Amino acid sequence: MxxxxxxxxxxxxxxxxxxxxxxxxxxSSFWDGFRIGGYTSVDLHIPRTETTRLNWNELAxxxxxxxxxxxxxxxxxxxxxxxxxxxxQGLDFRDAYIxxxxxxxxxxxxxxxxxxxxRFLTPLGRWNQLHASPLVWTASRxxxxxxxxxxxxxxxxxxxxxxxxxxxxxxxIYSATMNAQPESRGExxxxxxxxxxxxxxxxxxxxxxxxxxxxxxxxYATYREEQSFGPKYSxxxxxxxxxFNRWELSGEAYTRKIDxxxxxxxxxxxxxxxxxxxxxxxxxxxxxxxxxxTSNAERWIIGVTKRLKPNQLLKFEVVGGNGEYEDxxxxxxxSFAMMY
Amino acid sequence: MRFYLLSIWIIVAGFLPGLALADEPVIAVIVSxxxxxxxxxxxxxxxxxxxxxKLYDNHGxxxxxxxxxxDHPLRLRFSQQVLHSSPRSQVGYWNEQYFHGIxxxxxxxxxxxxxxxxxxxxxxxxxxxxxxxxxxxxxxxxVTANKILGEAPxxxxxxxxx
Numbered sequence: 438m439x440x441x442x443x444x445x446x447x448x449x450x451x452x453x454x455x456x457x458x459x460x461x462x463x464x465s466s467f468w469d470g471f472r473i474g475g476y477t478s479v480d481l482h483i484p485r486t487e488t489t490r491l492n493w494n495e496l497a498x499x500x501x502x503x504x505x506x507x508x509x510x511x512x513x514x515x516x517x518x519x520x521x522x523x524x525x526q527g528l529d530f531r532d533a534y535i536x537x538x539x540x541x542x543x544x545x546x547x548x549x550x551x552x553x554x555x556r557f558l559t560p561l562g563r564w565n566q567l568h569a570s571p572l573v574w575t576a577s578r579x580x581x582x583x584x585x586x587x588x589x590x591x592x593x594x595x596x597x598x599x600x601x602x603x604x605x606x607x608x609x610i611y612s613a614t615m616n617a618q619p620e621s622r623g624e625x626x627x628x629x630x631x632x633x634x635x636x637x638x639x640x641x642x643x644x645x646x647x648x649x650x651x652x653x654x655x656x657y658a659t660y661r662e663e664q665s666f667g668p669k670y671s672x673x674x675x676x677x678x679x680x681f682n683r684w685e686l687s688g689e690a691y692t693r694k695i696d697x698x699x700x701x702x703x704x705x706x707x708x709x710x711x712x713x714x715x716x717x718x719x720x721x722x723x724x725x726x727x728x729x730x731t732s733n734a735e736r737w738i739i740g741v742t743k744r745l746k747p748n749q750l751l752k753f754e755v756v757g758g759n760g761e762y763e764d765x766x767x768x769x770x771x772s773f774a775m776m777y
Numbered sequence: 778m779r780f781y782l783l784s785i786w787i788i789v790a791g792f793l794p795g796l797a798l799a800d801e802p803v804i805a806v807i808v809s810x811x812x813x814x815x816x817x818x819x820x821x822x823x824x825x826x827x828x829x830x831k832l833y834d835n836h837g838x839x840x841x842x843x844x845x846x847x848d849h850p851l852r853l854r855f856s857q858q859v860l861h862s863s864p865r866s867q868v869g870y871w872n873e874q875y876f877h878g879i880x881x882x883x884x885x886x887x888x889x890x891x892x893x894x895x896x897x898x899x900x901x902x903x904x905x906x907x908x909x910x911x912x913x914x915x916x917x918x919x920v921t922a923n924k925i926l927g928e929a930p931x932x933x934x935x936x937x938x939x
Contacts (some may be wrong), residue, residue, distance in 0.1 A: 472878075474875065476876075484843045486792070493860060499876075499878065501878035503878075505839045506839075507833070507837050511877070511878045525804075525810070545832065545833045547835070548831060548833055549831075566875050566877075567876060569876050571872065572869070572872055572873055598825050598830040598831055600821040600822055600824065600825050600831075601821065602821065603824075603861070605824065605825055605830065607830065639824075639861055640835055642861065643861055644857075644858075644861065646857055646863065647866075648857075648861050648862055648863075648866075649866040649867075650864045650866070650870060680862070680866060691900060744868075747868045747871075747872065748872065772840055776872060776875065776876070
């Protein structure tokens with residue numbers, strides 16, 4: 438782990454230094470291009486069958502470098518599972534680990550095309566690309582967005598936006614070039630990831646004064662399980678987001694096939710967020726996950742979330758249904774998340 | 778009598794709101810008038826620029842869009858007509874972009890501040906009341922009550938926005 442981190446750090450510093458000559462004519466310093474931010478979240482779980490516990494989930498640091506050239510750098514280094522507390526074991530820091538979540542350079546090729554090199558969030562659906570606690574309405578994450586595909590890819594991605602009339606089409610085409618992934622706990626390891634996503638924005642061209650974002654995305658990817666002779670999967674997915682008046686509706690659905698057309702699992706979620714009053718939102722979600730080798734899960738979630746400030750969310754939710762997964766056990770959860 | 782009532786209803790329901798819209802000031806999307814700082818902007822690209830999805834022009838220069846403050850009447854209209862959403866409903870979107878290292882457009886408090894920012898910033902894009910355009914900036918796109926135009930419409934400059 439420490440070797441990986443060291444390599445990442447050396448790579449980033451080397452590449453940033455390579456950018457420096459391009460800026461020789463700029464008045465301001467090379468270091469002025471850096472920005473630092475991050476996010477953090479704390480959960481209190483009161484499960485139906487297990488002990489109540491308090492988790493400090495992550496302390497994330499985001500570093501960007503942008504000096505108004507065609508090259509940009511983005512890095513996110515997370516301290517995951519920072520600490521937990523329950524009345525039996527007391528305060529526990531043993532599960533903490535460092536995860537270089539994202540490290541990449543973006544290079545602008547043309548006004549419609551960019552290339553991303555490094556480790557990035559796999560562009561499958563919306564949730565995976567926006568999974569940070571302060572950006573999502575619930576403390577729990579839909580199982581279909583964690584169990585069916587690799588959440589990170591190390592390689593190359595071409596992306597951009599093509600406008601036409603009132604609408605626009607975002608595209609992302611990517612391929613893994615490195616299969617050695619930094620450790621990410623509890624996830625199936627995959628390799629040879631390749632895929633594409635297109636998303637049509639402003640689909641309905643709402644003109645009402647309460648209109649918001651509305652987008653539909655299509656996803657396709659192929660990949661293998663990392664173990665020897667692991668199966669090759671092909672995955673097809675669709676996702677959407679509609680905001681109108683006080684409603685935000687979103688969802689994703691995936692179906693996966695193994696080499697010779699056998700079913701390799703499927704899953705979906707449908708979520709609604711309704712603005713009640715004073716930045717309090719009523720949240721509901723239905724989700725399902727089917728995998729060949731594990732038990733199926735059908736979960737429901739209801740809750741309320743308060744946007745305390747534009748960068749802070751306070752969440753209360755009840756998780757029910759069948760299928761017990763580690764991330765959020767069935768029961769009550771409250772969470773506070775903020776960006777800084 | 779029935780025809781008379783129908784006529785009144787058509788006027789009240791359709792024509793009067795049209796008159797009200799006609800009083801909305803035309804918004805001019807502006808770039809710097811100085812050759813060194815100016816930037817071409819296509820009508821089709823305007824929303825992508827303000828969503829910060831299009832970050833560079835066709836020469837690879839980074840674009841610098843600017844917004845008026847979120848409660849300014851011109852900002853509300855621009856947001857509604859160009860971005861099809863209110864500034865308030867964009868909070869989540871800009872948090873998401875921050876997560877990907879992208880900053881929202883720079884914000885200025887007044888139209889005069891917008892003119893100064895656009896006039897003296899390379900590849901900057903802004904918007905003001907079309908009647909306030911002066912020699913420091915060049916209008917390139919016009920946003921009327923119901924259209925986004927690449928050519929200047931007829932302007933009535935009797936009323937002015939703050």
